[in-house]
Amino acid sequence: MARRAADGDASESTLSALETVVDDLASAYPRTAPAELVGHVQRHLTYVEALLDARMTLAERRRLIVIGGWLSLLAATCDIDLHHRPAATARLRTAAALADQAGHTEILAWCLETEAWQALTDGDHRRALDLAQAAQRVAPRTGSAxxxxxxxxxRAWARLGAGAETRDALARVERLVTPLAMPDRPEHHYRYDPAKSDAYTATTLAWVGDPAAEPYARGVLARLESDGPPRPRRAASARLDLALALIASDRPEEAAHTALEAVTSGRLVPSNYWRAAEIITAVEYVPAAGELREAFRDLCASSRLQDHGAAGPG
Known part of the structure; x- marks a missing residue:
């Protein structure tokens, strides 16, 4: 790929290879550390940039721009995971600009949805709601976005404490997901896996304090640990969902132990730390809270050291 980029080769085989790489990298997202994945994504973005100066047809150029849009979006997602906000913002703008240039509304909708997720992790719930609704207006109705x-x-409605609106959104998701078949690559970040809806339901119901979240969370965790390829990052996140559900069911001691498994798994990314912090606050009066708080403090310290090391001197 690097040689072809250096030679200015934008042939059919090169474009097809890049499209395959996009799918491979998006499928690696659930099981790869974001700091590692973003390096692979950036390397291929460099290839795409080099190829943009090659001679090609309009159709070939559009394919290359679409590839660049997906890669920029995936890089932005990794940056959000790592709390690298300026980089994430710049890459989201690049992805949206490329999507607009190519007339690719699915990528544009994913950019808005990703911004909504970032706003949610920042605690800006009203902005998250506005962005999620904007993404729906842009997105093709048959697409995953x-x-x-x-x-x-x-999820945004749940954080705003709007129970009726929350359940309405969940019902709409269920109607959309029910007729879907399992995709060929369910781990692909931009192809909606019907099983994801249960994970989102667990999180959302837990946030509105509904005890019904618990069976959803247990079912999601059981499937992640028994079916298909390993997805340890999703499993760690599912443990946070289960801990929240257990809090909603007034079982804080079990919630603390479940959250401890997630925190010590080595698979939580910085964009999930705020969720762990909320659980710690909710269970601070139970005996297991001290161990959980200490483990979380170690996790945050380790993350800061890794981030400083990745930045390098100067």
């Missing part, structure tokens, strides 16, 4: 944005809307 429309479903994901609807689920994100439900």
């Amino acid at each position: 429309f479903i994901q944005a609807t689920a994100q809307e439900g």
Whole structure:
């Protein structure tokens, strides 16, 4: 790929290879540390940039721009995971600009949905709601971005404490997901896996304090640990969902132990730390809270050291 980029080769085989790489990298997202994945994504973005100066047809150029849009979006997602906000913002703008240039509304909708997720992790719930609804207006109705944005809307409503609106969004997601078949690559970040809806339901119901979140969370965790390829990052996140659900069911001691498994798994990314912090606050009066708080403090310290090392001197 590097040689072809250096030679200015934008042939069919090169474009097809890059499209395959996009799918491979998006499928690696659930099981790869974001600091590692973003390096692979950036390397291929460099290839795409080099190829933009090659001679090609309009159709070939559009394919290359679409590839660049997906890669920029995935890089932005990794940056959000790592709390590298300026880089994430710049890459989201690049992805949106490329999507607009190519007339690719699915990528544009994913950009808005990703911004909604970032706003949610920042605690800006009203902005998250506005962005999720904007993504739905842009997204093709048959694409994965429309479903994901609807689920994100439900999470934003839940954080705003709007129970009726939350359940309405969950019902819409269920109607969208029910007729879907399992995709060939369910781990692909931009292809909606119907099983994801249960995970989002667990999180969303837990946030509105509904005890019904618990069976959803247990079912999601059981599937992640028994079916298909390993997805340890999703499993760690599912443990946080279960801990929240256990808090909603007034079982704080079990919630603390479940959250401790997530915190010590080595698979939580910085964009999930705020969720762990909320659980710690909710269970601070139980005996297991001290161990959980200490483990979380170690996790945050380790993350800061890794981030400083990745930045390098100067």
